[in-house]
Amino acid sequence: xxxxxxxxxxxxxxxxxxxxxxxxATAELAAAVSNAGGLGVIxxxxxxxxxxxxxxxxxxxxxxxxxxxxxxxxxPFVKEVMQVVIDERVPVVTTGAGNPxxxxxxxxxxxxxxxxxxASVALAKRLERIGVDAIIAEGWESGGHVGEVSTMSxxxxxxxxxxxxxxxxxxxxxxxxxxxxxxxxxxxxxxxxRFVASKECTAHDNYKQAVIKAKERSTVLTGVSTxxxxxxxxxxxxxxxxxxxxxxxxxxxxxxxxxxxxxxxVIDGDVDNGSVMIGQIAGMVEEVKSVDEIIQELVKGxxxxxxxxxxxxxx
Ligand code: TUI
Numbered sequence: 001x002x003x004x005x006x007x008x009x010x011x012x013x014x015x016x017x018x019x020x021x022x023x024x025a026t027a028e029l030a031a032a033v034s035n036a037g038g039l040g041v042i043x044x045x046x047x048x049x050x051x052x053x054x055x056x057x058x059x060x061x062x063x064x065x066x067x068x069x070x071x072x073x074x075x076p077f078v079k080e081v082m083q084v085v086i087d088e089r090v091p092v093v094t095t096g097a098g099n100p101x102x103x104x105x106x107x108x109x110x111x112x113x114x115x116x117x118x119a120s121v122a123l124a125k126r127l128e129r130i131g132v133d134a135i136i137a138e139g140w141e142s143g144g145h146v147g148e149v150s151t152m153s154x155x156x157x158x159x160x161x162x163x164x165x166x167x168x169x170x171x172x173x174x175x176x177x178x179x180x181x182x183x184x185x186x187x188x189x190x191x192x193x194r195f196v197a198s199k200e201c202t203a204h205d206n207y208k209q210a211v212i213k214a215k216e217r218s219t220v221l222t223g224v225s226t227x228x229x230x231x232x233x234x235x236x237x238x239x240x241x242x243x244x245x246x247x248x249x250x251x252x253x254x255x256x257x258x259x260x261x262x263x264x265x266v267i268d269g270d271v272d273n274g275s276v277m278i279g280q281i282a283g284m285v286e287e288v289k290s291v292d293e294i295i296q297e298l299v300k301g302x303x304x305x306x307x308x309x310x311x312x313x314x315x
Contacts, residue, residue, distance in 0.1 A: 004187055004188075005165055005187055006134065006165045006167065006187040006188040007188075009113060009133060009134065009165065010039055010066060010092060010113060011066050011091075012034075012037065012038060012039050012065075012066060013037030013038075014037045014038050014295065014298075014299055015167075015187060015188025015189065016033075016037075016038035016039070016178075016188065016189055016190075016191060016295060016298065016299075017038065017039045017041060017068075017094070017115075017136070017167060017188065017189070017190040017191070018030065018033040018038060018039065018040050018041050018190070018191060018192070018195050019041065019043070019070075019142075019169065019190050019191060019192025019193075019195070020041040020042065020043035020044070020068070020069070020070020020072075020094050020096065021043045021070075021143075021144065021192050021196070021277070022043045022044070022045025022046065022047075022072060022144070022262060022277075023043070023045055023203070023262055023263055023266040023267065024043060024196055024201060024202075024203045024207070024266055025040075025041055025042055025043035025070070025195075026042065026043075026055065026201075026202045027042055027055045027056070027058035027059035027062060028058075028062065028200050028201075028202050029195060029198065029200050029201050029202065029291070030042045030059050030063075030067050030068075031058075031059050031062030031063040031067065031200075032062075032198070032200035032290075032291035032292070033067075033195065033291055033295070034059075034063045034065040034066060034067045035062075035063050035065060035291075035292075036291050036292040036294075036295040036296075037295060037299075038295055039066065039067065039068055039092060040059070040063070040065075040067045040068070041067065041068040041069065041070050041092070041094055042055050042056065042059060042067070042068070042069045042070065043070045043072075044069055044070060044071055044072060044075065044081050045072050045075065045262070046072065046075045046076065046077065047075070047077070047081065048077055048080075049077055049080035049081050049083070049084045052069070052081050052084050052085075053084050053087075053088065056069065056084070056085070056088045056090060057088070066091050066092060067090075067091070067092070068090065068091070068092030068093060068094055068115075069085050069090045069092075069093055069094075070093075070094045070095065070096060071085065071093060071094070071095045071096070071100070071103075072095075072096050072097050073095055073096065073097050073098030073099070073100060074097045074098060074145075074228075082103050082106070082107075085107070085112070086106055086107065086110055086112075089110055089111075089112070090112060091111075091112060091113065092112065092113045092115065093107055093112050093113070093114050093115070094115045094116070094117060094136060095114075095115075095116045095117060096116075096117040096138075096145065097117075097145045097228075099116075099123060099126075099127075100114070100116050100127070100132075101126070101127070101130055104127075104130050104131060104132060108131060113133040113134070114131075114132045114133055115132065115133060115134045115135065115136055115167070116132055116135060116136065117136040117138050117169065117190075118135055118136070118137060118138070118147075118158065119137075119138055119139075119140070119146065119147020119148065119149060119154070120147060120149065120154075121154075121157050121158055121161045124137065124158045124161055124162050124166075125161050125162060128162045128163070128164055132164065133164060133165075134164050134165040134166070134167060134187070135158060135162060135164060135165075135166050135167065136166075136167040136168075136169050136190050137151070137154045137155045137158040137159075137166055137167070137168055137169065137186070138151070138154070138169040138170050138190070139151025139152070139153075139154050139155070139168075139169065139170030139171060140170065140221075140229075140231070141170040141171035141231075141279050141280045141281060142169060142170035142171070142192065142193075142231060142279045143192060143193055143219070143231050143232070143277040143278040143279040143282075144192075144230060144231060144232075144277040145228060145229070145230050146170075146221070146229055146230070146231050147229075148229070150170075150171075151168060151169070151170040151171045151172075151181075151184075152184070154170075155168045155181060155184040155185060155186050156184045156185050159184065159185025159186060160185065165187035165188065166185060166186045166187060167186060167187065167188045167189060167190050168181035168184060168186035168188075168189050168190070169189065169190035169191075169192070170279060171279060171280060171281045172189045172190075172191055172194075172281065173191065173193060173194040173281040173284045173285060174194075174284060174297075174298065174301065175297075175298055175299075175300075175301030175302045175304070175305050176301075176305050177189070177281070178298060178302060178305075179302060179305045179306060179309070191298075192278075192279060193211060193278045193279040193281055193282050193285060194281070194285055194294060195291065195294065196208060196211050196278060196285075197211045197212055197285050197287070197288045197289070198288065198289060198290060198291045198294055199288060199289065199290045199291070200290065200291045203266045203267075204265075204266060204267060204268065204269030205269065206265075206269035206270075206271045207265055207266050207269060207271060207276060208288055209271075210233055210265075210271045210276050210278070210282075211278055211282045211285050212285060212286060212287065212288070214233060214278065214282035214283055214285075215283045216280055216281075216283035217283075218233055218234060218282065218283070219231050219232060219233055219234065219278065219279070219280055219282070220232065220233075220234045220238050220242065222238055222241050222242060222245065222258075223245075223254065223258075224245075225245050225251075225254075226251045226254055226255075230258075230275070230277065231277065231278075231279065231280070232275050232276050232277050232278070233271070233276035233278060233282075235271060235272050235273075235274075235276065236272045236273055237257075237261060237272070237273050237274065237275060240257070241254065241257055241258070244257070258275060261273070261274050261275035262274065262275045262277060265277075
Protein backbone atom coordinates (compact mmCIF):
# COMPACT_ATOMS: atom_id res chain seq x y z
CA UNK A 1 0.00 0.00 0.00
CA UNK A 2 2.73 2.45 0.96
CA UNK A 3 6.27 2.13 -0.30
CA UNK A 4 6.53 5.88 -0.70
CA UNK A 5 9.82 7.81 -0.92
CA UNK A 6 10.34 7.66 2.85
CA UNK A 7 9.86 3.88 2.93
CA UNK A 8 12.34 3.55 0.07
CA UNK A 9 14.85 5.89 1.73
CA UNK A 10 14.79 3.94 5.01
CA UNK A 11 14.01 0.47 3.62
CA UNK A 12 10.88 0.06 5.80
CA UNK A 13 7.38 -1.21 5.07
CA UNK A 14 5.30 1.59 6.64
CA UNK A 15 6.32 5.27 7.00
CA UNK A 16 6.00 5.08 10.77
CA UNK A 17 9.00 6.00 12.93
CA UNK A 18 9.06 5.40 16.66
CA UNK A 19 10.12 8.36 18.78
CA UNK A 20 13.58 8.07 20.33
CA UNK A 21 12.39 8.47 23.91
CA UNK A 22 15.16 8.56 26.54
CA UNK A 23 14.99 5.58 28.98
CA UNK A 24 11.76 4.38 27.28
CA ALA A 25 12.97 3.53 23.79
CA THR A 26 15.21 0.56 24.54
CA ALA A 27 16.51 -2.08 22.13
CA GLU A 28 13.42 -4.21 22.92
CA LEU A 29 10.94 -1.52 21.84
CA ALA A 30 12.99 -0.43 18.84
CA ALA A 31 13.40 -4.01 17.58
CA ALA A 32 9.66 -4.69 18.02
CA VAL A 33 8.77 -1.61 15.93
CA SER A 34 11.26 -2.53 13.19
CA ASN A 35 10.03 -6.14 13.18
CA ALA A 36 6.46 -4.85 12.76
CA GLY A 37 7.41 -2.87 9.63
CA GLY A 38 8.14 0.59 11.06
CA LEU A 39 11.44 2.16 12.04
CA GLY A 40 12.39 1.40 15.64
CA VAL A 41 14.68 3.96 17.26
CA ILE A 42 16.80 3.54 20.39
CA UNK A 43 16.64 6.67 22.53
CA UNK A 44 20.11 7.41 23.85
CA UNK A 45 19.13 10.37 26.08
CA UNK A 46 22.01 10.91 28.50
CA UNK A 47 23.30 7.34 28.10
CA UNK A 48 27.04 6.85 28.48
CA UNK A 49 28.72 5.51 25.31
CA UNK A 50 29.28 1.94 26.56
CA UNK A 51 25.63 1.55 27.55
CA UNK A 52 24.54 2.73 24.09
CA UNK A 53 26.91 0.30 22.39
CA UNK A 54 25.36 -2.59 24.36
CA UNK A 55 21.85 -1.43 23.47
CA UNK A 56 22.73 -1.25 19.76
CA UNK A 57 24.26 -4.72 19.89
CA UNK A 58 21.15 -6.05 21.62
CA UNK A 59 18.92 -4.55 18.90
CA UNK A 60 21.08 -6.22 16.23
CA UNK A 61 20.31 -9.58 17.89
CA UNK A 62 16.56 -8.86 18.24
CA UNK A 63 15.96 -7.71 14.66
CA UNK A 64 17.48 -8.15 11.24
CA UNK A 65 15.56 -5.10 10.01
CA UNK A 66 16.78 -1.51 9.84
CA UNK A 67 16.65 0.45 13.09
CA UNK A 68 17.87 3.85 14.24
CA UNK A 69 19.39 5.65 17.20
CA UNK A 70 18.25 9.03 18.50
CA UNK A 71 21.02 11.28 19.74
CA UNK A 72 19.98 13.90 22.27
CA UNK A 73 22.26 16.82 21.48
CA UNK A 74 22.06 18.21 25.04
CA UNK A 75 23.70 15.01 26.37
CA PRO A 76 27.06 15.49 28.12
CA PHE A 77 28.25 12.44 26.13
CA VAL A 78 27.13 13.66 22.70
CA LYS A 79 30.59 13.41 21.03
CA GLU A 80 31.24 9.92 22.42
CA VAL A 81 27.79 8.54 21.55
CA MET A 82 28.13 9.92 18.00
CA GLN A 83 31.37 7.93 17.75
CA VAL A 84 29.53 4.80 18.93
CA VAL A 85 26.83 5.08 16.24
CA ILE A 86 29.60 5.58 13.67
CA ASP A 87 31.60 2.56 14.94
CA GLU A 88 28.45 0.42 14.97
CA ARG A 89 27.40 1.72 11.53
CA VAL A 90 23.87 2.49 12.68
CA PRO A 91 21.86 2.96 9.44
CA VAL A 92 19.57 5.78 10.65
CA VAL A 93 20.36 8.56 13.12
CA THR A 94 17.72 10.95 14.38
CA THR A 95 18.71 13.91 16.56
CA GLY A 96 16.84 16.05 19.03
CA ALA A 97 17.07 19.13 21.22
CA GLY A 98 19.56 21.07 19.09
CA ASN A 99 21.39 21.59 15.80
CA PRO A 100 23.32 18.47 14.67
CA UNK A 101 25.19 20.37 11.88
CA UNK A 102 28.76 19.61 13.02
CA UNK A 103 28.15 15.83 13.11
CA UNK A 104 26.50 15.48 9.72
CA UNK A 105 29.63 15.00 7.54
CA UNK A 106 30.90 12.09 9.69
CA UNK A 107 27.49 10.37 9.69
CA UNK A 108 27.04 10.83 5.93
CA UNK A 109 30.56 9.47 5.37
CA UNK A 110 29.55 6.05 6.73
CA UNK A 111 26.26 6.09 4.80
CA UNK A 112 23.91 6.72 7.74
CA UNK A 113 20.66 8.44 6.95
CA UNK A 114 20.48 11.57 9.11
CA UNK A 115 17.06 12.80 10.21
CA UNK A 116 17.06 15.72 12.66
CA UNK A 117 14.05 16.72 14.70
CA UNK A 118 13.28 20.42 14.26
CA ALA A 119 10.79 22.75 15.85
CA SER A 120 11.20 25.61 13.33
CA VAL A 121 11.22 26.26 9.58
CA ALA A 122 14.55 28.11 9.77
CA LEU A 123 16.45 25.12 11.17
CA ALA A 124 14.79 22.77 8.67
CA LYS A 125 16.02 24.90 5.76
CA ARG A 126 19.53 25.21 7.18
CA LEU A 127 19.82 21.45 7.71
CA GLU A 128 18.51 20.63 4.24
CA ARG A 129 21.33 22.76 2.80
CA ILE A 130 23.92 20.78 4.82
CA GLY A 131 22.60 17.54 3.33
CA VAL A 132 20.32 15.76 5.81
CA ASP A 133 18.11 13.05 4.32
CA ALA A 134 14.76 13.96 5.86
CA ILE A 135 13.34 16.20 8.59
CA ILE A 136 11.13 15.39 11.54
CA ALA A 137 8.88 18.41 12.21
CA GLU A 138 7.82 18.05 15.83
CA GLY A 139 4.96 20.08 17.25
CA TRP A 140 4.68 21.12 20.86
CA GLU A 141 1.95 18.54 21.53
CA SER A 142 4.81 16.05 21.94
CA GLY A 143 6.16 14.81 25.22
CA GLY A 144 9.58 15.77 26.56
CA HIS A 145 11.63 18.65 25.22
CA VAL A 146 9.47 20.64 22.81
CA GLY A 147 9.45 23.75 20.64
CA GLU A 148 6.76 26.43 20.53
CA VAL A 149 4.81 25.65 17.35
CA SER A 150 1.94 23.19 16.99
CA THR A 151 2.12 20.22 14.61
CA MET A 152 -0.79 21.62 12.58
CA SER A 153 1.17 24.80 11.80
CA UNK A 154 4.73 23.45 11.70
CA UNK A 155 4.30 20.49 9.34
CA UNK A 156 2.85 22.31 6.28
CA UNK A 157 5.27 25.22 6.76
CA UNK A 158 8.29 22.89 6.86
CA UNK A 159 6.88 20.81 3.96
CA UNK A 160 6.66 23.97 1.83
CA UNK A 161 10.15 25.10 2.82
CA UNK A 162 12.17 21.96 2.00
CA UNK A 163 12.19 19.34 -0.77
CA UNK A 164 13.40 16.38 1.32
CA UNK A 165 10.79 14.12 3.00
CA UNK A 166 9.12 15.58 6.10
CA UNK A 167 7.99 13.39 8.98
CA UNK A 168 5.27 14.78 11.23
CA UNK A 169 5.54 14.32 14.99
CA UNK A 170 3.48 15.42 17.95
CA UNK A 171 -0.14 14.53 18.60
CA UNK A 172 -0.36 11.44 16.39
CA UNK A 173 -1.69 8.18 17.81
CA UNK A 174 -4.27 6.81 15.36
CA UNK A 175 -5.04 6.44 11.65
CA UNK A 176 -6.76 9.84 11.54
CA UNK A 177 -3.56 11.48 12.77
CA UNK A 178 -1.54 9.75 10.07
CA UNK A 179 -3.89 10.85 7.28
CA UNK A 180 -3.92 14.38 8.72
CA UNK A 181 -0.11 14.41 8.65
CA UNK A 182 -0.07 13.23 5.03
CA UNK A 183 -2.64 15.92 4.16
CA UNK A 184 -0.32 18.53 5.68
CA UNK A 185 2.44 17.44 3.31
CA UNK A 186 4.32 14.91 5.44
CA UNK A 187 5.68 11.68 3.95
CA UNK A 188 5.41 9.83 7.24
CA UNK A 189 4.94 10.13 10.97
CA UNK A 190 6.91 9.73 14.17
CA UNK A 191 4.92 8.28 17.06
CA UNK A 192 6.11 8.20 20.66
CA UNK A 193 3.38 8.25 23.30
CA ARG A 194 1.30 5.45 21.69
CA PHE A 195 4.31 3.11 21.79
CA VAL A 196 4.90 3.77 25.50
CA ALA A 197 1.70 1.84 26.20
CA SER A 198 2.93 -1.28 24.42
CA LYS A 199 3.76 -4.74 25.74
CA GLU A 200 7.31 -4.57 24.40
CA CYS A 201 8.06 -1.21 26.02
CA THR A 202 10.29 -1.91 29.03
CA ALA A 203 9.15 1.14 31.03
CA HIS A 204 7.63 0.53 34.49
CA ASP A 205 3.94 -0.40 34.40
CA ASN A 206 3.12 2.77 36.42
CA TYR A 207 4.48 4.84 33.52
CA LYS A 208 2.31 2.97 31.01
CA GLN A 209 -0.73 3.34 33.28
CA ALA A 210 -0.03 7.09 33.49
CA VAL A 211 -0.39 7.24 29.69
CA ILE A 212 -3.64 5.25 29.84
CA LYS A 213 -5.08 7.45 32.59
CA ALA A 214 -4.04 10.76 31.03
CA LYS A 215 -6.57 13.09 29.41
CA GLU A 216 -5.81 15.85 26.92
CA ARG A 217 -5.16 18.40 29.70
CA SER A 218 -3.09 16.14 31.93
CA THR A 219 0.29 17.49 30.80
CA VAL A 220 2.04 20.78 31.58
CA LEU A 221 5.15 22.55 30.33
CA THR A 222 8.02 22.97 32.77
CA GLY A 223 11.19 24.93 32.04
CA VAL A 224 9.60 27.62 29.89
CA SER A 225 11.57 30.26 31.85
CA THR A 226 14.90 28.51 31.15
CA UNK A 227 14.28 28.27 27.40
CA UNK A 228 14.05 24.44 27.55
CA UNK A 229 10.33 23.69 27.77
CA UNK A 230 9.57 20.07 28.64
CA UNK A 231 6.08 18.52 28.46
CA UNK A 232 5.30 16.15 31.33
CA UNK A 233 2.28 14.86 33.24
CA UNK A 234 1.24 17.25 35.99
CA UNK A 235 2.09 15.70 39.36
CA UNK A 236 3.71 16.48 42.73
CA UNK A 237 7.06 17.20 41.06
CA UNK A 238 5.65 19.65 38.51
CA UNK A 239 3.58 21.50 41.14
CA UNK A 240 6.73 22.12 43.16
CA UNK A 241 8.81 22.89 40.07
CA UNK A 242 6.31 25.37 38.62
CA UNK A 243 5.94 27.06 42.01
CA UNK A 244 9.70 27.58 42.24
CA UNK A 245 9.85 28.64 38.60
CA UNK A 246 7.13 31.25 39.26
CA UNK A 247 9.13 32.54 42.21
CA UNK A 248 12.15 33.17 39.99
CA UNK A 249 14.34 30.18 40.85
CA UNK A 250 17.66 30.11 38.99
CA UNK A 251 18.24 27.84 36.01
CA UNK A 252 20.79 25.86 38.07
CA UNK A 253 18.31 25.28 40.89
CA UNK A 254 15.60 24.13 38.47
CA UNK A 255 18.01 21.88 36.60
CA UNK A 256 19.02 20.24 39.89
CA UNK A 257 15.36 19.58 40.64
CA UNK A 258 14.91 17.73 37.36
CA UNK A 259 18.08 15.65 37.54
CA UNK A 260 17.44 11.90 37.57
CA UNK A 261 13.67 12.39 37.55
CA UNK A 262 12.99 10.79 34.16
CA UNK A 263 14.78 7.64 35.31
CA UNK A 264 12.77 7.67 38.58
CA UNK A 265 9.52 7.65 36.59
CA VAL A 266 10.43 5.24 33.79
CA ILE A 267 12.56 2.70 35.69
CA ASP A 268 11.40 2.95 39.32
CA GLY A 269 7.78 3.77 38.43
CA ASP A 270 7.68 6.84 40.68
CA VAL A 271 5.09 8.76 38.69
CA ASP A 272 4.38 11.23 41.54
CA ASN A 273 7.91 12.52 42.14
CA GLY A 274 9.36 11.61 38.75
CA SER A 275 9.24 13.25 35.34
CA VAL A 276 6.56 11.56 33.23
CA MET A 277 7.34 12.84 29.72
CA ILE A 278 4.40 12.12 27.41
CA GLY A 279 2.46 13.98 24.74
CA GLN A 280 -1.02 15.48 24.82
CA ILE A 281 -2.35 12.65 22.63
CA ALA A 282 -1.99 10.32 25.65
CA GLY A 283 -5.64 11.30 26.15
CA MET A 284 -6.46 8.97 23.26
CA VAL A 285 -4.51 5.93 24.47
CA GLU A 286 -6.72 3.50 26.38
CA GLU A 287 -5.03 0.13 26.36
CA VAL A 288 -1.62 -1.52 26.43
CA LYS A 289 -1.24 -3.52 23.20
CA SER A 290 1.60 -5.26 21.41
CA VAL A 291 3.62 -3.14 18.99
CA ASP A 292 2.45 -5.32 16.11
CA GLU A 293 -1.21 -4.79 17.08
CA ILE A 294 -0.65 -1.03 17.33
CA ILE A 295 0.98 -0.78 13.90
CA GLN A 296 -1.57 -3.06 12.23
CA GLU A 297 -4.40 -1.02 13.74
CA LEU A 298 -2.82 2.22 12.51
CA VAL A 299 -2.31 0.89 8.97
CA LYS A 300 -5.60 -0.99 8.60
CA GLY A 301 -7.58 2.08 9.71
CA UNK A 302 -6.22 4.32 6.96
CA UNK A 303 -8.63 3.44 4.08
CA UNK A 304 -11.69 4.14 6.25
CA UNK A 305 -10.36 7.59 7.17
CA UNK A 306 -9.78 8.36 3.50
CA UNK A 307 -13.28 7.10 2.59
CA UNK A 308 -14.86 9.29 5.25
CA UNK A 309 -13.02 12.32 3.89
CA UNK A 310 -13.98 11.45 0.32
CA UNK A 311 -17.64 11.43 1.29
CA UNK A 312 -17.30 14.98 2.55
CA UNK A 313 -15.08 16.36 -0.21
CA UNK A 314 -16.97 14.81 -3.12
CA UNK A 315 -20.53 15.42 -1.93
O1 TUI B 1 14.43 16.11 21.93
C1 TUI B 1 13.24 15.97 21.96
N1 TUI B 1 12.57 15.52 23.02
C2 TUI B 1 13.15 15.17 24.21
S1 TUI B 1 14.77 15.18 24.56
C3 TUI B 1 14.48 14.68 26.08
S2 TUI B 1 15.71 14.41 27.23
C4 TUI B 1 15.60 15.74 28.24
N2 TUI B 1 15.73 15.48 29.51
C5 TUI B 1 15.64 16.45 30.39
C6 TUI B 1 15.42 17.75 29.98
C7 TUI B 1 15.29 18.03 28.68
C8 TUI B 1 15.36 17.01 27.79
C9 TUI B 1 13.16 14.49 26.27
N3 TUI B 1 12.43 14.76 25.21
N4 TUI B 1 12.50 16.24 20.87
C10 TUI B 1 13.09 16.75 19.70
C11 TUI B 1 13.09 18.22 19.73
N5 TUI B 1 14.06 18.96 19.32
N6 TUI B 1 12.08 19.00 20.17
C12 TUI B 1 12.49 20.27 20.02
C13 TUI B 1 13.74 20.24 19.48
C14 TUI B 1 14.59 21.32 19.12
C15 TUI B 1 14.52 22.52 19.80
C16 TUI B 1 15.36 23.55 19.47
C17 TUI B 1 15.52 21.18 18.10
C18 TUI B 1 16.35 22.22 17.77
C19 TUI B 1 16.25 23.40 18.46
O2 TUI B 1 17.01 24.48 18.16
C20 TUI B 1 18.35 24.33 17.83
C21 TUI B 1 18.86 25.54 17.10
O3 TUI B 1 20.08 25.71 17.09
O4 TUI B 1 18.04 26.25 16.51
